[in-house]
Amino acid sequence: MKKSMKCIGLFIVSVLMLAIAGCGNDKSENASDSAGSGDKTDFPSKAITMISPTSAGGGTDATARALAADVEKHLGQSIGVVNKPGGSGSVGMTEGANAKPDGYTVTMVIAELTMLEHMGVSTLNQDQMKAVAMINLDPAALTVPADAPYDTLEEFIDYAKEHPGELQVGNAGTGSIWHVAAESLAKNADIELNHVPFEGAAPAVTALVGGHVDAVTVSPAEVKTQLDAGNLKTLAIMSDKRSDIIPDVPTFTEAGLESETIATWRGITVPNDTPDEIVTILQDAFLKAADEEGFKKFMSSNGLGIELKKADEFNAFMDENYDYYKEMFAELGLGNK
Amino acid sequence: MSLLMEGIVNILHWDVLLFLTFGTLLGIIIGSLPGLTSTMGVALMLPLTFGMDAVTGILLLIGVYFGSVYGGSLTAILINTPGTPASAATVIDGYPLTQKGKAQKALTVSTLSCAIGGLVSVIVLILVAPQLANFALKFSAPESFALALFGLSIVSSIAGDSLVKGLMAGTLGLLIASIGLDPIGGFPRFTFGMSELSSGINFIPIMIGLFAASEAFKSMEDIFTENKVKVTIDKVKLKWLEFKGLIGTILRSAGIGTFTGMVPGAGADIAAFVAYNEAKRFAKNKEEFGKGDLRGVAAPEAAGNSVTGGAMIPLLTLGIPGDAVTAVLLGALMVQGLQPGPMLFESNGPIVYTLFVGMLLANVLLLVFGLLGIRLFTKVLLIPQTILTPLILMLCVVGAYSLGNNYFDIVVMFIAGVVGYFFKRFKIPASPVILGLILGPMLESNFRRALVMSQGDLSIFYTRPITVVLLVIAVITLFTPLFSKKLFKKS
Numbered sequence: 001m002k003k004s005m006k007c008i009g010l011f012i013v014s015v016l017m018l019a020i021a022g023c024g025n026d027k028s029e030n031a032s033d034s035a036g037s038g039d040k041t042d043f044p045s046k047a048i049t050m051i052s053p054t055s056a057g058g059g060t061d062a063t064a065r066a067l068a069a070d071v072e073k074h075l076g077q078s079i080g081v082v083n084k085p086g087g088s089g090s091v092g093m094t095e096g097a098n099a100k101p102d103g104y105t106v107t108m109v110i111a112e113l114t115m116l117e118h119m120g121v122s123t124l125n126q127d128q129m130k131a132v133a134m135i136n137l138d139p140a141a142l143t144v145p146a147d148a149p150y151d152t153l154e155e156f157i158d159y160a161k162e163h164p165g166e167l168q169v170g171n172a173g174t175g176s177i178w179h180v181a182a183e184s185l186a187k188n189a190d191i192e193l194n195h196v197p198f199e200g201a202a203p204a205v206t207a208l209v210g211g212h213v214d215a216v217t218v219s220p221a222e223v224k225t226q227l228d229a230g231n232l233k234t235l236a237i238m239s240d241k242r243s244d245i246i247p248d249v250p251t252f253t254e255a256g257l258e259s260e261t262i263a264t265w266r267g268i269t270v271p272n273d274t275p276d277e278i279v280t281i282l283q284d285a286f287l288k289a290a291d292e293e294g295f296k297k298f299m300s301s302n303g304l305g306i307e308l309k310k311a312d313e314f315n316a317f318m319d320e321n322y323d324y325y326k327e328m329f330a331e332l333g334l335g336n337k
Numbered sequence: 338m339s340l341l342m343e344g345i346v347n348i349l350h351w352d353v354l355l356f357l358t359f360g361t362l363l364g365i366i367i368g369s370l371p372g373l374t375s376t377m378g379v380a381l382m383l384p385l386t387f388g389m390d391a392v393t394g395i396l397l398l399i400g401v402y403f404g405s406v407y408g409g410s411l412t413a414i415l416i417n418t419p420g421t422p423a424s425a426a427t428v429i430d431g432y433p434l435t436q437k438g439k440a441q442k443a444l445t446v447s448t449l450s451c452a453i454g455g456l457v458s459v460i461v462l463i464l465v466a467p468q469l470a471n472f473a474l475k476f477s478a479p480e481s482f483a484l485a486l487f488g489l490s491i492v493s494s495i496a497g498d499s500l501v502k503g504l505m506a507g508t509l510g511l512l513i514a515s516i517g518l519d520p521i522g523g524f525p526r527f528t529f530g531m532s533e534l535s536s537g538i539n540f541i542p543i544m545i546g547l548f549a550a551s552e553a554f555k556s557m558e559d560i561f562t563e564n565k566v567k568v569t570i571d572k573v574k575l576k577w578l579e580f581k582g583l584i585g586t587i588l589r590s591a592g593i594g595t596f597t598g599m600v601p602g603a604g605a606d607i608a609a610f611v612a613y614n615e616a617k618r619f620a621k622n623k624e625e626f627g628k629g630d631l632r633g634v635a636a637p638e639a640a641g642n643s644v645t646g647g648a649m650i651p652l653l654t655l656g657i658p659g660d661a662v663t664a665v666l667l668g669a670l671m672v673q674g675l676q677p678g679p680m681l682f683e684s685n686g687p688i689v690y691t692l693f694v695g696m697l698l699a700n701v702l703l704l705v706f707g708l709l710g711i712r713l714f715t716k717v718l719l720i721p722q723t724i725l726t727p728l729i730l731m732l733c734v735v736g737a738y739s740l741g742n743n744y745f746d747i748v749v750m751f752i753a754g755v756v757g758y759f760f761k762r763f764k765i766p767a768s769p770v771i772l773g774l775i776l777g778p779m780l781e782s783n784f785r786r787a788l789v790m791s792q793g794d795l796s797i798f799y800t801r802p803i804t805v806v807l808l809v810i811a812v813i814t815l816f817t818p819l820f821s822k823k824l825f826k827k828s
Binding site for chain 2: 094
C-alpha cells in the first residue's frame with residue numbers, strides 16, 4: 001500500500017515536471033531540426049512558437065493568446081505562446097530576432113521595439129527583424145476626471161497656461177510611450193506639466209480616479225471601464241483618425257492642436273533571414289485571423305483597437321516610428337547613452 | 338437576500354460546479370509548484386473561458402486563483418519551498434513544525450485558516466463592498482510608501498535570534514531590489530549592460546533558491562555525513578482546544594488580509610508577513626515563533642487567502658484591479674460583457690451574486706480537498722532523502738525557468754541557493770531578504786512618486802492621516818523588540 005502510494009506520488013510529480021518543462025521549450029528546441037525551409041508548400045508542418053515579450057496577464061499577452069487561438073485555424077498547426085518578459089520587452093524580442101529563421105518562431109513585437117535603442121536599454125531595433133503584419137494600434141487619449149473644470153482640449157490648455165506646472169499628468173513610467181505622449185502635448189501646446197511616472201498604465205488610472213493626479217495620457221483601453229462608469233472623460237486622442245472605442249472623442253487636430261500620432265501598437269515579426277514565401281504565408285494567416293469574429297469580439301470588449309497592416313506597410317510604419325522617437329528622446333533628454 | 342438565493346440556484350448546475358471544482362484543484366496544483374504563480378495560472382486559463390458562459394468561465398478562473406493561493410503553502414510546510422510568494426511567510430513556522438513531525442497538524446491548521454480567511458473576506462465582500470469601495474481610492478503614493486515601510490519594519494519580528502543578522506538580510510534584499518531601471522527616472526542601476534538585469538532580478542527565483550535549493554544542498558550534506566534526521570509523521574490530530582486558541586489569530590489575520598487586498602499594489606505576500614507580525618505582537622508567549630508555532634502558520638495562511646476577497650472589492654465595485662491577478666480577471670469579466678463598476682451590481686445583480694456564492698463554495702472546496710488530501714500530501718515526507726532531494730532540486734530548476742522561460746533565472750536561483758546554504762550555516766534568517774525584495778521597489782517608487790507629486794515638499798508625508806498612522810505603527814514595530822528587551826532586563 002505504502003509503496004504503491006509512493007510510486008504514484010513520484011509518477012505524478014515527474015509527469016507534472018515534464019509537462020511544465022514541455023510548455024516552455026519543446027517548440028523552440030524542435031525548431032532546430034527542421035529541414036524543410038526551402039520547400040514552401042510544406043510550411044507549416046509542425047507547431048509554431050509565438051514569443052510574447054511581456055509577462056502573463058498583461059494586454060499584450062492576452063492579445064497574443066487570443067490571436068494565436070484564431071491563427072491556428074488558418075495555419076492548421078498549433079501555436080504555443082511563450083512569455084519572455086523583461087527589459088521593456090527587449091529580452092523576448094531579442095530572442096525572437098535571434099531565433100532560427102524558419103518561420104517556426106514568431107514574435108509579438110510591441111511599440112518599444114522602435115524605442116529601446118533610444119532609451120539606451122538595448123541595441124535592438126526593427127531592422128533586426130522582418131515584419132509580418134501589424135495587428136493593433138491604440139493612440140494616447142488625454143483623460144481627466146469627469147468633474148474636472150475643463151471639457152475640451154482647448155480649455156485644458158488654457159487652464160494649464162494659467163496654472164503652470166500645477167497639473168499632474170500620470171504616465172506608465174519614465175520613457176514609456178505614454179510619457180512621450182504627455183511630453184509631446186506639453187511641447188506642442190507650449191505648457192508646463194508635472195509628469196508623474198507609475199509602474200504601468202493601470203496604477204496611473206487608479207490614481208486619476210482617486211483624484212491624486214489631474215490627467216493621464218494612456219490608451220482608451222486602459223480608461224474604458226472608468227469612462228463607462230462615468231468617473232472619467234477623455235478630451236482628445238493623439239491620432240489622425242478617431243478611435244472605434246470612443247468615437248465621440250475628437251482627435252487632437254480636430255480639437256485645435258496639431259499633433260503626431262502617438263500610439264502603442266502590436267504586430268508580428270520573424271527573424272531577418274526568414275524566406276519571403278514563409279513570411280507571406282504567415283502574413284495571410286495572421287491577417288485572416290485578426291478578422292475573425294472571436295478575435296474582434298475579444299479586442300472590442302477590452303477596448304483594444306484593431307489596425308491591420310501588411311508586412312511592407314508595417315515595416316515602413318516602424319521605420320517612421322523609429323525616426324520620430326529618436327528625435328523625441330533626444331529633445332526630451334531621456335535615454336541613457 | 339433574494340439575490341443570494343437566486344445565486345445559489347444558479348450555481349447548482351453540473352457544468353458550473355464541475356468547472357469550479359476543476360479550477361480549484363488545478364489551482365492547488367499550480368500553487369504548490371514553485372515558479373508557477375497565481376497570475377500565470379489564471380492567465381493561462383483565460384482563453385479557455387472565452388467560449389464559456391459568464392458564470393462558468395469566471396468561476397473557473399476564481400477557482401484557479403483561490404486554489405493557487407492555498408496550494409503554495411503545501412510545499413512551504415512540507416519541503417520548505419514556498420509555491421507562491423504568498424506562502425513565503427508560512428515557511429518560517431510551517432517547516433519547523435514538519436521537522437518536529439507535526440506536518441499533519443500544520444497542514445490541518447493551514448487548510449482551516451485558509452478556508453476561514455477566504456470565507457470571511459468573501460462575506461465582507463458580499464455585505465459591505467460598496468461601502469468599502471472608496472477606501473482603495475484613498476491610497477496614493479504617500480500611503481503606499483507608509484504601508485511598505487510598515488511592512489519592512491516587520492524585519493524586526495521575523496529576524497529570529499539576532500536582530501542585527503535580520504537587518505543585514507533585509508538590507509541585502511533591498512540592495513538586490515535596487516538592480517534594474519530605476520522606477521522614476523528610468524536610469525539603469527547595477528545592470529552592467531546586461532539586458533536580463535535591466536528589468537531587475539525577479540524575486541521568485543531568489544525565493545526558490547534561498548528556501549528550497551539551500552535546503553536541498555543541506556540535506557545532500559546530511560546524506561553524505563550520515564547525519565540523518567529521521568523525519569517522523571505524528572498521527573496526532575489537531576485538538577479542539579488548540580484550534581480554539583487559534584480562532585482569534587485567524588480572524589485578526591483575515592481582517593488584515595481583506596484590508597491589504599483592497600489596497601492597490603499590495604498583495605497576499607505582504608498581507609501574510611503583516612499578519613505574522615501581528616500574531617506575534619498579540620501573542621503572550623513569543624518564544625515558539627520561528628521554531629514551529631501553530632499561530633505562525635495560521636496567521637499568514639488566513640491573511641494570504643483573505644486577500645482574494647479583499648482584492649475583489651475594488652475590482653467589482655470600481656473596476657480597479659489592485660494586482661496582476663485581478664487585472665486578468667478584469668479582462669475576463671469584460672470579454673463576458675460584464676463591465677465592473679458601480680453599475681455592475683444593478684445591471685447584472687443575479688450574475689454578481691452567483692459569483693459570490695461561487696467564491697464561498699470555492700473556499701469550502703479548498704477545505705474539503707485540503708482536509709481529505711493531508712494524509713496523501715504528507716506521504717511526500719516518506720520518500721527517502723536520496724530521491725526527494727534531487728526531485729526538489731529539479732523542481733527548483735523547472736520552477737525558476739518556467740517563470741519567464743529564461744535560463745538566467747536558473748542561474749539566479751542557484752546563486753541564491755548557495756548563498757542560502759551559507760545563511761543556514763551562519764544562522765542568518767532568509768525571510769528578511771524576501772521581505773526586502775518584495776517591499777523595496779514599492780517603498781522606493783512610492784516615496785519618490787510622492788515627492789514628484791508634492792514637487793519636493795516633504796509635508797506630504799505628515800499631513801495625510803492614513804500615512805501618519807501607518808508611519809507611526811511602522812516606527813513602533815521596528816523599535817518594540819529593542820524596548821521590550823530593555824524592559825525585560827530591568828525587571
